[in-house]
Amino acid sequence: MLEMRRRLRERGVLGINRRNSAYVRLWNPRRLYPLVDDKLRTKELAIASGMPVPELYAVVTAQHDVRGLRKALADREQFVVKPAHGSGGNGILIIIGRRGELYLKSSGAVMDWAELDHHISNSLSGLYSLGGQRDRVLVEYFVQSEPELEKISYRGVPDIRLIVYRGFPAMAMIRLPTHLSDGKANLHLGAVGVGIDLSKGVTLQGVQGTEVVVLHPDTGNCLEGLEIPHWDQILKLAAECFDMTGLGYLGVDLVLDHKHGPLILELNARPGLAIQIANCAGLHTRLELIDEHADPRDSLEDRIVFSRQHFAA
């Protein structure tokens, strides 16, 4: 045990306690949390800053809006329903098609309007929000996967998570939906996380749960060595999120749409630590390196150049 502890420390692996005490608490002022905890506010902020986001179809703030919603969605084949305050992917419903009156979920199951209505009501009454307070529901564009990434994901759309520390991209991974995760890109639901070489945007090894995986468990394709399209732009968008929110320790989730390119999906003020397993690298070392180098006057380009230089695999 002590041996493991020593080795993890040597490799600069960041633990939850240190993440909370040295990074989240220090760099993320509480007053900024609502910017990222409320997905609607994040979206509005991103739109105002001119950042690309999935198109917003509708916002439901009260039960009686649900009726209107049915009309608003009448000619939408595909859409995503998510509570503004959901965390960890809770409460996100992905509809990938219609079968007459029925809605086809990404898992392959179908649901009727009553079920959808129930889901939205639950979300509104705060079932998925952290404190159980009343919530709003977003209905937005369902991102179409890049064909490039199609072969290493099961049903859903993979998303790209970057840890941005003081404006410097520090680590990245791509999260691939699996059968186990019900087509969702959340690691704790069983999605596969694959580390990304920050300098080149090329995938490294994958991890599911805490186990290293080499092939996608459902498609069987090799996870390693894949080039992520639009990597330059992804780095730039992620780093810009720091300037947009002011949060020093930030998790940025992006998706690659085959039409619109990289889109900002959501931001996280307490991003998880599994990204280290996917990258087979410790985050602490990188954060300390950034601390040594960081200068508030660094331009966006400087920061990206620094990250690309130092955080190759």
Add this chain to the structure above:
Amino acid sequence: MKKLPLYLTVGVLVAAGLSLILYKVLVLGFPLQPESERSIWTVQARFTVDGHTRPVKAILQILSSSPGFTVLDENFVSRGFGLTIVEEAGAREAQWAIRRAAGRQTFYYQAVVTPELIGARGPSAPTGLENERLEEPYATAAEAVVAQVRAQSADVSTFTAELLRHLNDPEPDENTALFLAAGRSLGQRVEIAVSLLETGGISARAAYGLYLEEGERHAQFSPVLEVWDGDSWLWFSPETGEEGLPENVLIWWDGDKPLIDVVGGSNPEVEISTWRNTVDALQLAERRADARQSRIMDFSLLRLPLQIQAVYQILLLVPIGAFIMVLLRNVIGVKTFGTFMPVLVALAFRETRLVAGLVLFVLVVALGVGLRFLLDRLRLLLVPRLAAVLILVVLCLLTVSILSHQLGFETGLSVALFPLVILTIAIERMSIVWEEVGPTEAIQQGLGTLAVAALAYLVMSLSHVEYLVFVFPEILLLLLAAVLLLGRYSGYRLLELVRFRALGADDA
């Protein structure tokens, strides 16, 4: 990231907590073990005197400030006499008086004493030398003895020892012999020593000690030489000249007054007996604190009304549970439902006992989660659904109680006290996690909750722990300090070592 304020706070808390605890343990003798016993001594003087239908006044020297002992209680018994207690220059005497007394009169004086722990207060300083001028040829002889003894000693202590050696010499020199001519009983030797010491400018007096022995009916006093060294009193055995007072010697009175004195009566007799009792150590500590007029007992939980004490007996355990919770979550990394639910569940286990509690918890939560999924099909909104779950929980509990009563298990009945809301929240949390994250995570968190609750319960139900926090609530200050320190613990959680083991592998 400066840690100094934290360490200062922790230091202050630890110092305050520890000093209060140490004071209570070392000075007041609060026992660290529940139900421990200590012995206390009762000393009794039975004083009899014949009356002759005339006014009688009987005087008895009583305990004043016996070094090494605390007087917990005193009783005076007589038939129809008026009692006055006179305190003078550190000595106390009881005076019984009556206008007319006929026949044999009996007085009792009883004192309960207990050995003093640390911080004993000795008798007060002497007022000065009594300085009775000795007559010739004693004065010259005394000067000579004092000069000789002084030449062979360095300080008060060695002076006294040397003087006693002179007095105890079987073949004393002529100057010493002059004093011993009148008699050389122990008491007389002490008197001689006192007057010689005073000649040498040292305050001294005789004291009378009692060897405390179990069941002694006719205890005898042994005279002790009490010498003031300028700061405190020293005691010397006149027989051996050794300094110090044996532990079991209780100084009854000092000075040159006799133990008893009677005016108007005749044939006075006194009988001293000593015996030992055992008492509850905690009670003893309280009495000792009272006897010392320690303010600490005014702020003690033990002075609250009993029903409030009972509440605090449980309430004081909650911080212990919370501390275990912090340890398990932040140091070990166990996942649980909610932050403090395990502590509440652990409190609930107190009602049901552990095994029954675990079984009931699993049973009711399993039933509840099952029914909750059935309810889900009815598509209820959040609040009505929670209410419905609550009602179902009550029904579940009712069923369990009735069934267990039918089957003859008494424990099932106490389930009624099993906090309802805790179960409802547990069910709701569990079914949400189940639905959103999956059964594995839900069961993992459920088991984590139960494990933490069980551990917290086991620690909280240790009678020793319960006793300690109740008698020493200062322990909470230490717990607070520990929690503050843990609050800044930024090392790995134990389970993270498992989680990140791929990163710590040899080939990584």
